Amino acid sequence: EGNSDELDEPIKAVFADVAFVQKHNLMSLNSINWSRVLVQMAHHFFAYFQCAPSLDTHPLPPVEIVVPTGAGGNVAAGCIAQKMGLPILLTVAVNHNDIIHRTVQWGDFSVSETVKPTLASAMDIQVPYNMERIFWLVSGFNNQVTRALMEQFERNQSLHLPKELHNKLVEAVTSQSVSDEAITQTMGRCWEENQYLLCPHSATAVSCHYQQTDSGQSSVPRCCLAPASAAKFPEAILAAGLTPQTPTEILALEHKETRCTPMQRGEDWIQMLRDTIEGLSQRRKGHAVNPSE
Template identity: 30%
Template sequence: MLGRAFTDKDRLKQAIVQRENGNKMNYIGTRGFREPRTFAGALLDGLAPDGGLYVPETYPVPDFDLNAASAGDYGLLTEKLLTLFGVDVLGADAVQKAAARTRAAFLNSAGQTPLVQVEDNLWILELWHGPTLAFKDMAMQMIAPLTDAALAQRGEKLTLVTATSGDTGAAAVRAFAGSEHVRLVVFHPLGRVSPVQRLQMTTVEADNVLNIGVEGDFDDCQRMVKRLLGEEELKQYGLISSVNSINWGRLLGQVPYYLAAAAASGADHPEFVVPTGNFGDAFAGWVGRKIGGNVGHIHAAVNSNDALAQAINTGHYVRRPAVETASVSMDVQAPSNFERLIFEASGRQAEGTKGLFDNFNATGNAFIAPDLQDALNAQVTASSISEDETKATIAYAYKQWNRVICPHTAVAVAAALKRGKDQAIPQIALSTAHAAKFPAFVTSALGFAPEVPEAIQKLHGQKETIHPIRNDEFAAMEAVKAFQRRA
C-alpha cells in the first residue's frame, strides 16, 4: 500500500529552482526514472524507461500574468504554455504552428471560446469544433507538428502506436495521415466504437496509417500498446512511441482550454466536471490548477465502467472487464493517467507508485492507504453515471436548454447536476463530442436523430480498410512488424 498525503511545494521555491536551472524544463518518470528528458525526449519516448509516465521534474511557475493570458487570444495562451513547459526546445516556429492548429480546432465558428451558460451556475464547454468533432482534436492537431519537428531535428523516423476507444484514433489519423516522418498504427476494439468513429479512422487512405481491429475491449488494446512500446525488435525500424494520453505531449495540449474556459465564465475557480475514460483530460485540468490557473476542483464523471470512481471513493482499485455503454470512449477499467495522480497525491513517491501499479498490472487488484485516499479526494473526486441516467440527461438537456448533447457529455452533465443540488458553486461540464457521432443512442433518448454535419455525411459509402486480429499480443507484434517493413 502507498501512503502519506501530498502537500503542494512552496511556489516560491519552485521559482527559485527554475531560475537556478536557467528555466530549463525537464521530465522524469513516475516509477523512479531520474535521468531528465527534455520535452522532445518525453514526446518521442511516450512511456518513460522505468515503465511509468513522464511528468515535469518540477512544475513551472508562469513568468507572465496567467489570468490575463487565459482571458486573451487562445493561440497566444497556448504558445505561452508550450514555452513554459519546455516545448521551445523544438524551435519557435514549431511552437507557433502547433498553437495555431490547436486554436483552429478549439474556437467555434464565430471565433470564440465555445462556452455556453445553461443555468445560473452551470456552463457547458463544447470541445467538438475540430476536424473529427471531438475534444481529442485540440491535442492531436498540436502534437503532430511538434512530433514532425522533433523527428526532423534528429533525422529519425517514428512508429506511433495508439489504442483508441473511438475518438483518439480518429483524431490521430486525421492529424498524422501523410506524414513523412511518422508511421501510425491505431488499435481499436472491434464492434465497440460507434459507426461514425470507425468510419473516421478507416476511410482515410494513407500509406503511413494502419488501422487494426482487436477482438477485445479498449483495455486489451491499451495493454498491447504498452507492450509494443517496450519491444526492442520494433526499434530496428526507428523510434517507437504513442499518442495516447500516456504521452505528456498529448496531455499538455488539453491544458489551455481549462484556463480559457474558466476565464470566459467569469467565475472564481469554477469546478470542472469531466467525462472520464483514461483520465488524461481530467489530469490536464489538474495541471492547469497546479500552475496557478483559475481552475477549481476537478470531478471525474465515469460511466458504468467505474474502476476509477471505486478506487478514489473506496480505496480499492479493481480491474474488471469493460462493459459496453453508449459513452464508448469512456469504456475503460484501467485508466493509465491515474498513475500520474497517484504519483502526485503521494508526494511523488516513485517506489510506492511503482509497487502499486506493478501489483495492479499483475493481479488486477490494488489497495490504497487511507491517507493517500484522503489526498486523492482533496485533488479529484469521482462518481459513476448509469445508462438510464445518461439517456434521461440527454432528454433533460434538450427539454430545458434546447441543446442536443452526446452520451459522454450527458455523463458529465448528470454528475454536475447531482453535485449542484448540494453545493451552490460554479461548474463547467466538458462536452467532448458532437452528438451526431452517436446517433442511435441520442435518437432513442430524444425520439429524433441529431443533425448530421457535412463532415460526417461524407464518410458514408467510402471504402474502409481494417486489419482485424485476435486478442493476442503476438498477433499485434506481427502486424506492426509487417507494417514497418512495408512502410
C-alpha cells in the same frame, strides 16, 4: 475482438521497444502520450477564465470542472493545472465502468470481472493508465511509492490505496458514476432546455451537473467538458428519443473506401501491430522515393 483495455496491451508492448519506436518515429494520439495531456491542461485554464466570476479578487474564486473520463488523461491534466495554482475543483464523471469512481470514493483501485458495454463507449475502460500519473502527483511526486503501487496493481489487478494517499486523492477530486439511463435522460433534457445535442460522454458530465443543481448544491460556477461530437453516436441519440443531425462532412464518409484488419482472440496482436507498422513504413519510404505517385 476484445475491449479497449485489451487493445492497449499490444500498444504498450510496442512502445516499450525503444529502438522500434525510434526506427518508425512512432507516437500515440491517446493519453498514453504526454503531449495529449499537456494540450488538455490548456482546456482547464480556458474553462476557468470563461467561468470565473472575477479575476480581481484574492484569492481567486474557485470553479468546478466536471470531467468525463475513461483512461483518466483529462483528469491528470486537471490535477496538474491544480498543482500549477489554478483554483479548480475537479469532479470525475464515469459510466458503469467505475474503477476511477471506486478509487476516489473508497481507495479501491481494482479491475472488475468484465468491462460493461455502455452508450459512452470510449469510457468503457477498466485499466485507466493515467491513474499512475495522478498517484504520482498526489503522492508529492514520489517515484518509489508510485512504482510500488503500479507493480502491485499489474501483478494482482487489484490495489487498495494507502490511507494517506487516498486522502490526498480525495482532496484533489470527487467523482460520480452515471448509468446509461441517466445518460439518455440527460441528453433529452439538455436538448429540451437548450437545443444542444450532447454526445453520451459529455452527458455523463452534464448528468453530474443536473444532480448538483436539482439538489441545490450549486455554490460555485461549474463547467462540463464535452469531449466529442454527438454526430459520432447516432445509436445513443436514438436511445435518448432524439433525432441524429449528421453533418454533410460526416455523411460524405459513407462513400469512402474503408480498410480494416480483423484481430481475433488468440492471435499475436503485438506481432500483427508490428507488421502493420513495418508495412506502413515501407510504403511511406516508397512514396518518398517516387513523390510523383
